[in-house]
Amino acid sequence: MVFETVGVVGLGTMGAGIAEVFARAGIRVVGVEADQEALDRGLGHLEASTGRALEKGRLSAGEREEILSRVTLTTSRDDLRDADLVVEAIPEVMEYKVALFTDLDRICKPSAVLATNTSSLQVTALAAATGRPGRVVGMHFFNPAPVMGLVEVVGTVVTEPGVVTSVSDLAVRLGKTPVAVGDRAGFVVNRLLLPYLNHAVTLLDHGVAARDDIDNAMRLGVGLPMGPFSLLDLIGLDTSYEIMGVLFEESRSERHVPSPLLRSYVAAGWLGRKSGRGFYGESAAESTPEKAAASTVRVEGSQELAATLAAAGFKDSAEPDVVLRVGEAALGERVVQVRVTGKVAELSGSVLTSRQAVLCARDLLRVAGYTPVPCRRSVIDALLYAHLNDAVHMYSSGYASIADIDAAMRLGCGYPQGPFELMESIGLAKVRDGLRALYAEHLSPSFAPAPLLDQLVTAGLDAFPRA
Ligand SMILES: NC(=O)c1ccc[n+]([C@@H]2O[C@H](COP(=O)([O-])OP(=O)(O)OC[C@H]3O[C@@H](n4cnc5c(N)ncnc54)[C@H](O)[C@@H]3O)[C@@H](O)[C@H]2O)c1
Known part of the structure; x- marks a missing residue:
């Protein structure tokens, strides 16, 4: 031809x-x-x-x-x-x-x-x-x-x-x-990208974390070129909502249910950049830089974080202002759970944690050079792992090859790595275990590890099969 x-x-x-x-x-x-x-x-x-x-x-x-x-x-x-x-x-x-x-x-x-x-x-x-x-x-x-x-x-x-x-x-x-x-709704890129963006809206709607914190987590923690809300504003909330509708129409999957908050924004005429207001408005107030209110801190579970904070001038004490706990959760009025991903520190309190302790943790992590992301539970795990799991399901269904899915997400969305490359660099076992934990908590099919991922980990493999 x-x-x-x-x-x-x-x-x-x-x-x-x-x-x-x-x-x-x-x-x-x-x-x-x-x-x-x-x-x-x-x-x-x-x-x-x-x-x-x-x-x-x-x-x-x-x-x-x-x-x-x-x-x-x-x-x-x-x-x-x-x-x-x-x-x-x-x-x-x-x-x-x-x-x-x-x-x-x-x-x-x-x-x-x-x-x-x-x-x-x-x-x-x-x-x-x-x-x-x-x-x-x-x-x-x-x-x-x-x-x-x-x-x-x-x-x-x-x-x-x-x-x-x-x-x-x-x-x-x-x-x-x-x-x-083949002719499936959303093809590769929109079928993977839009459910992830919609999921971010659900987390915002459920109060898991704030808009800027979710954007920071995915941009600075995972290394994506834009956070989900900036990207939704760029694509257009109406377009995004329509594509979610088309995906749901075809799949009837829980993962593709358009977020009610997204629908409300569209109904309000907040369509993103094209209408001058979307998740980001005309006058996003600049927050004033905050100083750490804590002077003493204990870090449990990470020598690296303890060293970074000590180098930033924070001291340990018998009665620290705040306890930063990395790894297994612990309860206490001053205990804040911390998860570090790149330069992002996600932090969450338990029912016992005081608001003051969370604020102290946020401020001192910022002073120590991290981007703090206060959240009720890890935003990165929920958003990223479900997104990666979707890619495994797509490959397993025979729709596209691993190389094509990786190339599509790199070239179509500017991802530094495709989803399979990213899973391999995080570690397949970590992704599988993260999904299992999320599934145990939410019982949502979106988080049930795709059988192929589970089997590769069980077989002790740390890479996907490539032809
Ligand atoms: N905008 C995006 O980011 C994007 C990305 C990929 C695919 N698409 C798809 O591309 C298509 C076009 O989207 P767009 O964003 O460029 O839309 P647009 O509204 O910017 O442009 C559509 C153009 O088509 C013209 N048009 C309308 N009816 C016509 C007709 N009968 N004959 C000739 N011209 C006619 C309009 O005058 C307009 O200039 C859509 O199917 C959309 O889903 C859009």
Whole structure:
């Protein structure tokens, strides 16, 4: 299959970026918009994006001209008659997309491949709306398309052999990494990412920890590029809620029940950055730096933490202001449980712990250079382990390979490591045991260790099988 002319329908956030990606790879692009005004906006996106690349020295003026000259803009779909491939990037509404695909099927030559950039609609349903279901695929780019390195190529049960491979080869030609998957709601990235983000909202809703503390835990403790609430604000709370709905519709799994708090925010019109307010508002009040109110501290269970605090000037005493307990829990008015992950110190009190002791612990850990995360129970364990467990379930179900899932999460979400790489660096036994403890506490299927993980640990292995 040769792709020399490509149509892009809808030149909004995604379509304009997708058109740029093709044009950069030397491919002729026919960009189609609904009307002249939208077409002008689309051209504006293209000019701004390539203009930024020019300013940053990533493109020369000549290259920019060449890229722009490869793009023909039109409001007539009939101009797509010679396209070898058409990528659709109009709004995420099934009715609109079905109408468009029916029309494209009539206009485009029989050999043309029709692709959708949908994030959550069923590709099979779009294929079935055409007379060429075997040549309809998903080509799911990530935002911003010129920057993000991943393309999920979605084949359906009716896709002709070879079409997914040809489109994947094209993605490589575009400088992207393709991951070929079947038509399941959310594909790889959204199916793993959104339930994790939704879970973070549930923890906030249940008062397990505060917004900033949860974001800090995942960003600074786990090393993810953004905390879940910043990311939800970026993706859009409405989009996130819709994707959760689609996942739940398909799986009926407890893990995919959209959070009621997320629904309330959407209903209130708090959609994230696009509406000016989401989990973060217009005027997040800066908290004033606090000083440690404690001067004496005892650390139990970690010589490293004891040494760090001693170096920061805190002394031990027979009657310390606060006892920081690492490892097994203990009860006491001044006892605060601490778990250190990287530079994050999660701290939680028991029913007996005084508020004062928790505040002292928070302040002195901050002075000692940690980012304190007060929480009722570990945020990192709950969020991360359930997220990793989902990845094992996805692999075990035969949906995607370990290498593809890792690549998808690295390239699609900017994770420093894919979920399987991360589990191996944490230790499979630690993840399995963490999940077991969470399951014993919550009895939620999300926390029941995936059988493959459990079996690998039982067999004494510390890595996943890779082909
Ligand atoms: N925004 C993201 O982060 C993102 C990421 C991946 C995939 N997607 C998917 O990409 C698709 C587009 O999303 P978006 O965020 O770019 O939307 P958008 O609203 O920014 O852009 C949609 C564009 O389509 C145009 N349009 C509408 N009807 C049209 C028609 N009949 N013919 C031609 N053009 C038409 C609109 O004028 C608009 O410019 C959706 O399916 C979405 O799920 C979005």
